[in-house]
Amino acid sequence: MRPTISHTELFSYLVTRHTGRAVRTNIEEQLATVDRAALAVLDLRNVPLIDFSCADEVVAKLVVFTSGAGPHPRFVLFRGVAEHHLEPIESALVRQGLAAACESDEGEPLLMGTLEPDAEHAWLEIWALGHAVPETLVERLDLSREIVYAVLAELESRALVIRDGEDYVSLGRALLDAAEGGPDRRGA
Amino acid sequence: MSRVVQVPSTLDETAFETLVRAARASVDDSSRLLLDARSVSWVSPYGLLGLLAIGHDARRRTGLAPLIEPPQADDVRSYIDRMHFWQAAAEIFDLDATPPKRHGESDALLEVTTIRSHEDVHRVVEGVREKAQKILHNRLGYPMPAVIHFSVMLSEVCQNILEHADSIGWVCAQRYHWRRRLGREVVVLAVMDVGVGFEGSLATEHERRYGGSWSASAALEAAFLRGESRFSDPGRGQGLQAIRKQVIRWDGAVRIRSGDAMIAHVPEWDDAESLKSGLPDFPGAQVLIVLPQVQQEETS
Structure with missing residues (x-):
């Protein structure tokens, strides 16, 4: 399953709920036009500041949106997350028990918010490998098959990985595949 | 007919209470309020905004x-x-003279700014960065990331006016040397509105749970200490919590007055009360934040 990528680069101060709501609504509207699986990629590299209210509107509410039920799977990846973005984003997610797939401004994977340690380890492993089947994770994480399946089910239901048959694909890999596979990207 | 109210010579958060009591007692439906500030010899950002708030309320x-x-x-x-x-x-106010033209850049961290829209919050936050760096980092010894944290705090506290007050408000900030009180420099940030206040804002969502004990101080405790909001949205109510946490990290003080009550985080260097009720009733919310200079042994 190769999702359609909806790419949004942000270049301004993300302050006030009003601004956050406008950004999120725009992304939700873009995703609504895609009649298949879609991955929204938000690049925060050029965002000098994000406040708590805006982090709630943009990050937490988009996570809720993508992990909700719908006719087509939806995913969201936050890229370019810098040190000064961390606290507002983490606070917005933790407050609601949410987790978001992120990548730091140095390209490191960051799983932000609330997730059990086993699920976090599995997510990081899948990110490092690009994709993995359950057996690979059983071997590499030294976890029981039962736990691995439970953890993968959670990651899938929270839209933190993409399930493709028996394979679980990281959002980073999906983005790379889309770029290599052709211009299946939407400007925003 | 005008009724004259004398403004205390030192106009700070304590004098504001005196002024509110006098101004509200003297204003009836037919009298015009005259604030006599001729003998004012010192005024803080809180006192300055207090004049606007009292004037707005009287009007x-x-x-x-x-x-x-x-x-x-x-x-x-x-x-x-x-x-x-x-x-x-x-x-x-009905001013005799045209307001003086704006001077160029002042030494204030943030001049008196009216907040009536989200655009105003953006303008304040985006405009404060350079001065915040000069004052917080260069002068008061805060680490560079504090400049961003201060801007976030400013954004949240100004948004409270728009999200909860249903009214206009004002913000300003200044650096001082608190020789007697602290022996250090401080940044003082004041934010005020004359809207519905915490008690009114949170009433719909929370009043029933409190029964007869619902009050301005109960509303302040709910919002300030527990992050409760007037919205059922679980993402709401973070702003004040974030402000409180940040002020504590910086060993600062934060005080919110609303209705007839006041709640505060009081650092060790201050001897103020942390919760007070029975103040003269006044609409809206009045916020005072004090950020002290970093002492050399401090690391954050």
């Missing part, structure tokens, strides 16, 4: 634009001019 209650006699002391007049007070005052 709303009487329908008459209040009057104000400016301070006579040259240094106070000059300070008030530099803080762009008269531009905001002209929207509230």
